[in-house]
Amino acid sequence: MIFSKQNRARRFLVQANRARDYRRWSEAAAFYARALALRPGMAGIWIQRGHALKETGALAEAEMSYRRAAELDPGSGDARLQLGHALKLQERIADAIGAYAEALSVEPGLDAARDELLHLGALDALPEFGQSGAHRAQRMAAAQTAGFALDRALRRWSIEAPRAITSYSAFRRDYPVCPPDGEAKGLIDVLIDARRTIPAQLRTTLLSLVDQQAREWQAVVVAPELADDPVASLAQVDPRIVMTAEWPSDYAGNRPYVLLTEAGAMFDPQAIAWFDDVAGRYTPAGAYADHDAALPDWRLGITRADPNLFPMFDRFFLASTEEPPLMAMVQRRVFAELDVSGPADAIRRAALLAAGEAGPVAHIPRVLVSRSLIPKAALEGEDDLVRPLPGRPHAPARAASERRLTVIVPTRDLPDLLAPCVRSLQARAAKPDRLDILIVDNRSAMPETHMLLKDLAREARARILTFDEPFNWSRANNLAAAHSTGDGLCFVNNDTEMLSDGWDVLFDGALDDPSIGAIGARLLYPDRTIQHAGVLFGIGQGSPIHEGVGEAEAAPGPLARWHVRRQVPAVTGAFLCCSRSAFTAVGGFDEARLPIGFNDIDFCLRLRALSLAIVYEPAIELIHLESKTRGFNRTASSRAWDHGELESFYDRWGDEMFVDPGYNPQWSAIGRPFEGVREPSRALVASHLDRSVRLNPWKASPRLS
Structure with missing residues (x-):
């Protein structure tokens, strides 16, 4: 009797597989069901029946088939992977993420499940995600020891290292900004707007400037209220720093580029090196980089958040955004034509827009500066902080024309x-x-x-x-x-x-x-x-x-x-x-x-x-x-x-x-957009820079035949 059931089930499977090969899905599902009625313990056939049902659009029935396969074979990652597909097609995304995560937990080498989680933006469901570089390397080494193949998907993880935006501060600690490939050429003078600021903010900026890896620079600090403050003594300590009470309309420096920023900007150690390298390599009309916010604590170090990762030069965006880049480098001839009577952010915005009229504007896809925040403990004193001047542009009202x-x-x-x-x-x-x-x-x-x-x-x-x-x-x-x-x-x-x-x-x-x-x-x-x-x-x-x-x-x-x-x-x-x-x-x-x-x-x-x-x-x-x-x-x-x-x-x-x-290439290209950050490769940074210095980086080119 048992032998007879096995033979009959085998015949049904042959018929089911033939119908499947000819894409007759309803017929295939029916034959798989008849085989399973005789031998219900075959997990693989439950999966095949689920496939056939899914192709007919019977998604709820397909889901039940995959669940049955997972129950029969607790170690099958594929059953849970297919269950995730069926749930996704039913628009039950949260359930699908759970199924994919379970598939990866029982079969860590199942990169199809990993990719599905990435594409659904469920980065936190991945075991590699959110860990430090050292921890991730340990997991990868363990995977190799256990015999798991590090194929294209896993190698991509080791290169892109996507991290949740919620763990951005840890990401920055794990991935400090690397230096550029070129050598310093000393092409930059720095202008720091320290009007309407407090000494502590200017001190942060100047010390970060002194700590630059590139040593060839000069800086002028416009600080009319701070001439007698102890922070002004830094100009006596370092001869590269000059303090002045007025914004120089005709800047007296002799370098071809002027880098504009403001007090409270905390330079990354590689900031001047990157701007200097871009100036020498591309000779653009202007350049800018990305920035974030930094909250210093003398015991715990710096906590970083709110990365401002900019697009390539876009005059529409630059004219509309509330927060322009915190650093803007322009050629001296561009700076000479600027109106410098407004607030610091408005001057930087105008400088980059003017540079865009004069030639290409490079975007450096690196966080080279942080907006230093005031520590909470400092805020407990009497409020003498000076708030920044507003600089957001307003679009003029338009009247309707007679155009049809x-x-x-x-x-x-x-x-x-x-x-x-x-x-x-x-x-x-x-x-x-x-x-x-x-x-x-x-x-x-x-x-x-x-x-x-x-x-x-x-x-x-x-x-x-x-x-x-x-x-x-x-x-x-x-x-x-x-x-x-x-x-x-x-x-x-x-x-x-x-x-x-x-x-x-x-x-x-x-x-x-x-x-x-x-x-x-x-x-x-x-x-x-x-x-x-x-x-x-x-x-x-x-x-x-x-x-x-x-x-x-x-x-x-x-x-x-x-x-x-x-x-x-x-x-x-x-x-x-x-x-x-x-x-x-x-x-x-x-x-x-x-x-x-x-x-x-x-x-x-x-x-x-x-x-x-x-x-x-x-x-x-x-x-x-x-x-x-x-x-x-x-x-x-x-x-x-x-x-x-x-x-x-x-x-x-x-x-x-x-x-x-x-x-911005520092956003992860896998998962939901803007939910993860990555450390882009040097090749990706170079490719982005090369395109950004085109006269119009948005211009598209069809494939050559």
Whole structure:
């Protein structure tokens, strides 16, 4: 009887495997179930049944199969890995992270589970994460002794060493800034703004300057209130320091570069060496580095936090951010033209913007200075601290022009979505009469849709363009653009709803700037979490992703980047605006190779290839009803289509799709963006620097054929 059951189970398995090989998933799942009814203790077959069920979309049943396999084989990491996949597809991310972590705990060499945790941003679930360099090295050595293979994924860990942003201070202790490759050339004079400061802050700055590894520098300290303070005696101790009561409008130094900073800035020992090396190697018009905050304690040492990791030079971001770089180096000729009457941060901001007009501006992706905070014990005394002067710029108000703007909205039925989309665009516009609303009707069949189109044509003066062809997003928008009448084109998904009053004025203002190729908006999910704050390149597995996904509406992001106007590699086509001339210059969207996906990203890259900027404008805000997990395609056919378009996209752009000038290489490229930091390799730092000193580091270059 037992022999008979085994034979019957074997026959069912043969039939199941044959059906699996021919991708007949429902049939395969049924045969696996019949085999398991006879031999329920086969853990591997429960996994195979789970695979077949997952392919049919029966995710809950697949989950139960994987759980049964894990119960039967407690040492199987694969069963838990597959369980994690099924949970992820059901949008149960927290449960999926638990399954992947359990898979890694029972099978430490299972790098597929490690990669899944990285891509989901669950860095704290990894055993290597958050440990010191020495502890991590011990674990890796133990793994080798135990026979675990250190393949590509584990070697990547040893190079990138991602650490949670919450352990940033320990990370900085483990990874001090390394010196540059070049030798000191003595090209820099330092100007320290010590107006409206206290002696302790200036003392911190001067002592850190004296401790520089590079010895060739001169420093002028503007300290009108501190001429008789003991801190001024440091100028007598070190002849490289000069104290003055007035900001020198015509700086008397003789070196070709001036490095601007302020009292309270604590130089890294390698700071002058790095700026000096960049000045000699690239001769840029200007340069800046990253900074953090440092809280000193005479017993416990320095605690560091709040890393300000800047993008490559971006005049939009620099003009918008509340906190410009704490160190700004510019050529002497640039400094000579500056207005130095304002606060220190405003002078540095103006210096870098002026340098950007004069030539390339290098970004050094190293934390070379810290904003020294006042220790808590010192704050217990009488408050004589002088607060910094405000320096945040304010954007001037704009008046609406008479320029006509065409709004293009493709739709196929969905009248409940289309109505609030179109009506909100018109209701929120400052000058709705100048909007040319063009609805592209792609084979709508519902009577309610046709009634709505008639209503919109009457009340919103919308024009209806019939598009009686198979769905092709790129072609639908190209045809609509050909029928448009506006100087500006705005492509809008029908599942959006405008929230911002005067959005048309902001778009209209962008058309006045010939350097702007396209602008995108800040998109929110219906629950008011972020759906899009620009597009990021080179994160995780490499495919472009939306920035800020799932974060709270009020979350600012690093350097408040989700709240400020800035350049991005691309923006989503759910709301994308451009001038007619820019659209024509690149030939519109690619309707042949990219009819469904990546067409908006490709369009932005082609604009960037013409040295035009792609700008994220957070003042334009919409609700977007797209699913938070739209990326999880549930059928093999849809996944294959996506991969095909991604391949076409990569064939055109190559490694350009992995380069994001706005993403500092000190942020980890694995896991959720901005949740981990890493020590970038010298090659990565050099590559970033080389690109940053291009006249336009945001310019994209297609792959050479």
